Amino acid sequence: MNLLYKSTRGGQSDVTASQAILQGLACDGGLFVPERIPALEIPFEKLSGMSYQETAYEVMRLFLTDFTEEELKHCISSAYDEKFDTEAIAPLAKVNGVYYLELFHGATIAFKDMALSILPHLMTTAARKNEIKNEIVILTATSGDTGKAALAGFADVPGTKIIVFYPKDGVSPIQEKQMVTQKGENTLVVGIRGNFDDAQSGVKAIFGDRELEKELNQAGFQFSSANSINIGRLVPQIVYYVYAYGKLLESGELSEGEKINVVVPTGNFGNILAACYAKQMGLPIAKLICASNDNKVLYDFFRTGEYDRNRPFILTTSPSMDILISSNLERLLYQIADSDARKDMELMEALSSEGKYQITSGMKEKLADFCGYYATEQEGAETIVRVYEDTGYVMDTHTAVAACAFRKYTDDTKDGTKTVIASTASPYKFTRSVMESIDQKRYGNMTDFELIDELSSISGTEVPKAVEEIRTAAVRHRTVCETGEMKKTVREFLGCM
Numbered sequence: 001m002n003l004l005y006k007s008t009r010g011g012q013s014d015v016t017a018s019q020a021i022l023q024g025l026a027c028d029g030g031l032f033v034p035e036r037i038p039a040l041e042i043p044f045e046k047l048s049g050m051s052y053q054e055t056a057y058e059v060m061r062l063f064l065t066d067f068t069e070e071e072l073k074h075c076i077s078s079a080y081d082e083k084f085d086t087e088a089i090a091p092l093a094k095v096n097g098v099y100y101l102e103l104f105h106g107a108t109i110a111f112k113d114m115a116l117s118i119l120p121h122l123m124t125t126a127a128r129k130n131e132i133k134n135e136i137v138i139l140t141a142t143s144g145d146t147g148k149a150a151l152a153g154f155a156d157v158p159g160t161k162i163i164v165f166y167p168k169d170g171v172s173p174i175q176e177k178q179m180v181t182q183k184g185e186n187t188l189v190v191g192i193r194g195n196f197d198d199a200q201s202g203v204k205a206i207f208g209d210r211e212l213e214k215e216l217n218q219a220g221f222q223f224s225s226a227n228s229i230n231i232g233r234l235v236p237q238i239v240y241y242v243y244a245y246g247k248l249l250e251s252g253e254l255s256e257g258e259k260i261n262v263v264v265p266t267g268n269f270g271n272i273l274a275a276c277y278a279k280q281m282g283l284p285i286a287k288l289i290c291a292s293n294d295n296k297v298l299y300d301f302f303r304t305g306e307y308d309r310n311r312p313f314i315l316t317t318s319p320s321m322d323i324l325i326s327s328n329l330e331r332l333l334y335q336i337a338d339s340d341a342r343k344d345m346e347l348m349e350a351l352s353s354e355g356k357y358q359i360t361s362g363m364k365e366k367l368a369d370f371c372g373y374y375a376t377e378q379e380g381a382e383t384i385v386r387v388y389e390d391t392g393y394v395m396d397t398h399t400a401v402a403a404c405a406f407r408k409y410t411d412d413t414k415d416g417t418k419t420v421i422a423s424t425a426s427p428y429k430f431t432r433s434v435m436e437s438i439d440q441k442r443y444g445n446m447t448d449f450e451l452i453d454e455l456s457s458i459s460g461t462e463v464p465k466a467v468e469e470i471r472t473a474a475v476r477h478r479t480v481c482e483t484g485e486m487k488k489t490v491r492e493f494l495g496c497m
């Protein structure tokens with residue numbers, strides 16, 4: 001059955017999946033949502049034997065109904081191939097009775113690869129289907145991981161250019177090195193003097209600039225977004241929850257239909273929204289546990305129903321979660337407002353003018369599947385050491401926030417439901433923070449690459465290729481700009497002065 005998309009703010013409807021992917025953000029500033037969430041119709045015994053690619057096809061075909069079978073299978077096989085260091089693509093590690101769903105085996109060793117390795121293929125296919133002649137310019141704000149994963153996905157893809165803005169002092173040294181060494185003639189990486197929210201607001205302003213759009217159209221360009229607001233990012237993320245369930249059935253860890261809880265270290269609310277969609281498709285998920293770091297806007301929101309970004313922005317050792325405006329939450333708000341675009345708009349206007357909004361009690365009741373927990377810097381670090389000392393398993397700082405949130409949830413509720421923790425980055429991506437959590441005195445004075453070798457030796461894991469490569473790579477991007485200069489930087493790169 002055909003599935004169409006509409007904007008959360010009511011200004012666009014009857015949009016095909018390929019159009020929504022090309023456009024990224026809706027014309028009215030809203031986010032595209034499917035008109036309904038399709039039901040997953042895979043019998044459990046079939047699901048348990050399926051490969052990642054097969055699962056991806058079965059899930060994505062329900063959402064991207066204007067893609068042909070051949071197109072979609074081609075996108076899937078081009079994305080989930082040897083770029084991943086394991087055939088499982090997203091393996092599960094059972095540690096202390098909990099399942100860590102490792103989403104970091106792709107090209108840039110973080111979970112953004114799960115969606116960004118397929119998005120360029122979805123987008124170029126979508127451009128072909130819609131007879132687009134312009135070059136697609138991907139514009140992205142990143143808190144670290146999206147940027148590199150998008151760059152890796154789009155580098156040298158014909159018919160595309162990609163421009164990435166990141167907070168100059170808000171990403172880890174390894175994240176920065178990964179981005180500024182990016183190859184590909186069609187890539188531009190820019191540090192901005194501001195935080196992630198500034199970068200994201202700047203990108204949104206450029207997307208909303210109709211003058212610039214006209215000017216670029218004349219020059220043969222059009223913007224699209226690789227940020228997690230793109231429906232082409234969200235849909236591929238549903239896959240790994242379904243896949244994980246299948247693998248847990250296959251290994252006999254779960255019985256058919258048995259419910260699981262899912263814990264997701266959250267920033268922009270994309271990953272956990274994908275889990276929520278998986279649940280709405282019929283995957284047996286009980287609770288969706290939203291884990292935050294010290295920037296705990298979402299924790300407060302789930303407790304009180306008030307979203308309030310008026311608070312200091314705290315730089316933490318889980319930088320990909322240092323976010324005060326979780327863009328994808330708008331999709332959930334729209335849903336719990338019974339698809340009332342006016343209500344959605346009212347809340348979003350309050351967020352932009354007052355920096356906060358309060359949902360109604362009726363809306364709050366519909367959030368019963370969610371609960372919020374958070375971990376402080378100290379608690380996250382303690383979690384890394386404790387699990388390492390107990391089991392030898394080394395997790396990254398983002399995953400540690402989730403693991404800590406899970407422990408707090410279990411302490412509070414005594415809920416014994418089997419649980420999957422989304423493990424969103426390799427410890428090799430945040431090596432310094434990880435190693436200093438384990439032993440500050442011993443590791444505090446080592447260089448980043450010494451630490452990487454130490455990590456390999458204490459965890460008994462191989463240094464990932466993505467990290468090996470940047471040891472010697474040359475810096476290719478040195479542009480730094482003020483937040484007010486982002487538009488000018490874009491124009492210059494595209495040769496539109």
Ligand SMILES: *Cc1c(COP(=O)(O)O)cnc(C)c1O
Pocket residue numbers: 110111112145146228265266267268269270271272320321398424425
């Ligand atoms: C992006 C990211 C997150 C947050 O995911 P959202 O979908 O933005 O909520 C968590 N951990 C890591 C390592 C990430 O890169």
